Amino acid sequence: MDSAVSMKKYTPMVFRLLILSFVTFALHSCTQNNTCLTPKSVALRAGFYKTINDTTTQDSLLTNANIIADQSAQFYGINFKQTSKFSMTLSGLTNTTRLFFQSDSASFDPSTFDTIDVNYTSQLNFISVACGYENYFTLSSLQSTHNTIDTVKLSQSLVDGDVNKEHIQIVLKN
Amino acid sequence: MLIKNIYKLYSKTKIASRVAKQSLLLCAFMVCGFATVFAHGFNVDSTKSPALKDTSYKKFTYFRFGVDLSKIVRSQLAKDYKTYEFQIDANFSKQTSLAFEFGGGNSQVDNAFLVYKSSSVFGRLGIDKTFFNTEFKGDMDNAFVGIRLAFSPIQRNNATFVIKDQFWGDTSGVINSTRFNAMWIELNGGFRVELYKNIFAGWNVRAKTFLNPKRFELLPPSYLAGYGRGDKNTAFDFNFYILYGIGKRN
Numbered sequence: 425m426d427s428a429v430s431m432k433k434y435t436p437m438v439f440r441l442l443i444l445s446f447v448t449f450a451l452h453s454c455t456q457n458n459t460c461l462t463p464k465s466v467a468l469r470a471g472f473y474k475t476i477n478d479t480t481t482q483d484s485l486l487t488n489a490n491i492i493a494d495q496s497a498q499f500y501g502i503n504f505k506q507t508s509k510f511s512m513t514l515s516g517l518t519n520t521t522r523l524f525f526q527s528d529s530a531s532f533d534p535s536t537f538d539t540i541d542v543n544y545t546s547q548l549n550f551i552s553v554a555c556g557y558e559n560y561f562t563l564s565s566l567q568s569t570h571n572t573i574d575t576v577k578l579s580q581s582l583v584d585g586d587v588n589k590e591h592i593q594i595v596l597k598n
Numbered sequence: 599m600l601i602k603n604i605y606k607l608y609s610k611t612k613i614a615s616r617v618a619k620q621s622l623l624l625c626a627f628m629v630c631g632f633a634t635v636f637a638h639g640f641n642v643d644s645t646k647s648p649a650l651k652d653t654s655y656k657k658f659t660y661f662r663f664g665v666d667l668s669k670i671v672r673s674q675l676a677k678d679y680k681t682y683e684f685q686i687d688a689n690f691s692k693q694t695s696l697a698f699e700f701g702g703g704n705s706q707v708d709n710a711f712l713v714y715k716s717s718s719v720f721g722r723l724g725i726d727k728t729f730f731n732t733e734f735k736g737d738m739d740n741a742f743v744g745i746r747l748a749f750s751p752i753q754r755n756n757a758t759f760v761i762k763d764q765f766w767g768d769t770s771g772v773i774n775s776t777r778f779n780a781m782w783i784e785l786n787g788g789f790r791v792e793l794y795k796n797i798f799a800g801w802n803v804r805a806k807t808f809l810n811p812k813r814f815e816l817l818p819p820s821y822l823a824g825y826g827r828g829d830k831n832t833a834f835d836f837n838f839y840i841l842y843g844i845g846k847r848n
Contacts, residue, residue, distance in 0.1 A: 460709075460711070493765065493766075496766055497763075497767040498765060500766075513763065513765060513766065514766075515766035516766065516769035517766060548759075550815060550816055553707055553818070553820045553827070553828070555711060556710075556712040556759050556760065557712075557759050557761055558761060559769065
């Protein structure tokens, strides 16, 4: 094989090869991403209900109520105005989260306060190398006082990233 | 009514014909584009076809040993991993060659949520098939496609994780170190050109997918040598090889 001929024949090919390599390499480099962009949406979701008859409940809009988490590192509370649903993250440091329910935020009468204890176990769920882990929770039981709350029901035990699940139904006294 | 139906049929046929024509043109355009990029050797000569049926072809007479330069460059540029990759191929038939690739690497993750190190080695075995006829005896410049089966033992050290929670406080813990294996398959395509006698250069692009993705759900290495990002079930990769060939060409 004559080297002069080879060089003449190969040079444009090498040039094309280098350009294509550069383009492909550049495109490949663009696919690398180590920033955490995944939203973390693991939260306990609950709804307030009132009893219609022995077997039926319906959504109960709360006009001015509070849910406040106990033992949180900083104040963690939700004020309800004309809503019946709420969501809260659970503590990964313990197996119980206590919530205070104040049916009327304007009143400090003890009969308007209730506590709800949510008992659970937590499991690690890997998200990605960039985001690390998050906790999933399996609810085991619920307890509450009964000043304004009639019953608390566990409707879905697994608290994961599914935002369409309602885990707890809180039925208020009529 | 009959005339209407015939007209409808005619219209449909006309549309179908137009679509078919456009598809053919598109295919022709793609083939032409491909042929332009890889124009070398696309010279179909019917007088050469008897040579392709030559039964005296000898397998495993010419071997090429190569190193992936792109991985060396990327290892220097990347902050969180180092990797290296080599290739050996040997002629198997006029249009196919067997390829064995191997390498290793290590990676580290050190962000607000995870801290750990991992290392891995890998081996890939597969076959490449060339596209074009050779122009002369011993011509090895060609484009190719191929398939690989890959295996990789992985060592992951203890990992420290933190789950950030502004309300309840951060949760942290340690995931124990482990050893496990990865298997994946790859489709690849690329190009080799002989720059000088017995010295070749060329690139590969690869699409890969794990055969055991479940194993990577707990905590994968951030970079798995030979594969790419360990937390992705499919990966794309690029290699730029420089190879040296020895042996006798058919």
